[in-house]
Amino acid sequence: MFSYLVFAVLCASCMAKPALVHYSYSRAVGGGSGTSFSTDGEGRITAVRVWEISNAYITGIQLRYDYIWSARVGRTYGTVNELKLFDEEVIVQISGKFHSNYIYQLIFVTSRGRTLIVGQPAQSSFNFYPAHPDAELRLLSGRYNGNGITSLGAHWGVVFMDQNSNSTKGGSE
Structure with a gap:
């Protein structure tokens, strides 16, 4: 009798829809000198x-998560460019140019x-x-020095919750 109970519980747990997490990492490019960084925040990225x-x-x-800006990475020297995302809009791709010393674009x-296009199309x-x-962009990581961003990588993620609860996207747990 006990074995039937264990079997029933096992079958029920297999049939329940688990929360799925899809995570990927776009390997960092650039020279990689300087101090390491990783942006962080709660919620979705809503501006860059x-x-x-x-x-x-x-x-x-700098990234804004919901309504709170993350710590700035690097320095605020030069021209600032900003992209504010619409409701339900997410970042799905990052491209650019790099060299052994800095991220150029x-x-x-x-x-x-x-799109938000910043920098020089060289290298x-x-x-x-x-x-x-x-999946959508969850955070950026890399390295920077006293002049600028020397390397950059991207972390992507999406979480599907059970349909009975509120659907939540954006976790990378």
């Missing part, structure tokens, strides 16, 4: 700020096809995108 030196390289990056692409190209089609 990028600072650049005209005709040169990216000096700083960043192109953020959203789920609505909008080697990179293209970051999630491995899962429903």
